[in-house]
Amino acid sequence: MMATEFQMLEWMECVNMAQNEQPTTEPKVEKPEEKSTLVDKLQQLGQTNVPDMGSSNIHCLTIIGQIEGHMQLPPQNKTSKYEHIIPQLVAVEQNKKMEGLLIILNTVGGDVEAGLALAEMIASLSKPTVTLVLGGGHSIGVPIATAADHSFIANTATMTIHPVRLTGMVIGVPQTFEYLDKMQERVIQFVTTHSNISEEKFKELMFSKGNLTRDIGTNVIGTDAVQYGLINEVGGVGQALKKLNALIEEQRSEQEAHE
Template sequence: MLQPQNKTTRYEHVMPQLVGIRQNDKIKGLLVVLNTIGGDVEAGLAISEMLVSLGKPVVSIVLGGGHSIGMALAVASDYSFISPSSTMTLHPIRMNGTVIGVQQTFEYFDKMQDTIIDFVVRHSRITKERLKELILDTKNIAKDVGTVIIGEQAVKEGIIDEVGGLDKAM
């Protein structure tokens, strides 16, 4: 999708490409290959919304990592795969930097987290209650909140459809 000289994927590059894919009648479907540590929550959610409304078959595969907002990207497909050794980190929304309005920022984070949870629940088989348990777990990651899941566990939890590699995803 991106030029070979691009070493990282930027959201502002992906979104116009998705519009182009939608408008191109020669493209019959899309394979989304994910290896991400996450990033901009709003941009990731925007891309996820674009994927589910693309109007063409979308298959996703997590190869390496599908961390943070990568979870929403992974489930924003008609069918999803994860390789046996790939991992996903599920955690609450967080930020770095100065916070001016603490209460307002907390309320914004709470709304965004609910939006992401609702999106993942709508596009996977995991329940809202179970996803919240995993995201808010305090025993799984040392000195942090959340859960790291690997390959088969992502399928057992109902987040991803099937364990498999590129051969199955194609």
């Protein structure tokens, strides 16, 4: 009897020790904020393990699809809204941590005034800028591509240069032609001012017949764009970032010399 009572006491002691040894910490529960962040990354980028750009001094801006201006395009169209891009450009200019801007273009063009507004803003930034045309930089994408301090184009990328067009009803009066002509002149002046192509050559490409089927204009491929002086170099992301970092270093040296 005594032996049995002793065994029972020993067993109870072991149970108590086992219970005391169990971890008291509760299992980690994922916070709602963490879940929402993961969902946002999946929706925007298609993956969760994206590089941490918090410590980067370069902002990457993408202009893809059709440049949307004053008129809202159908929801199935891939667009770059100028009211979304303008605040980013202002933020890059104001943010002291951002020392350079890389603009990646794959656009079919779009609203002329919106595209020119973006091009003017990029050209007026005080920080080094580099553009890279991937796939295509057509129509009003041409001024945006030339607006940066240095421009690159992929070997297989193309740029379509054509006259300014209007969509919708056109009134057949001289004023309509004058309006189109003035808008077109703004595009020509901007491109020739911010690139090495001459005005005569650009107009020749713009009004060329036979290059585009049943249309006026020219489709310029990567190496040709460099030969014409429209784009500075043929290259990709690596070369664009290397050039941008070099421009950032140059600006740092100039600022140190003034100080």
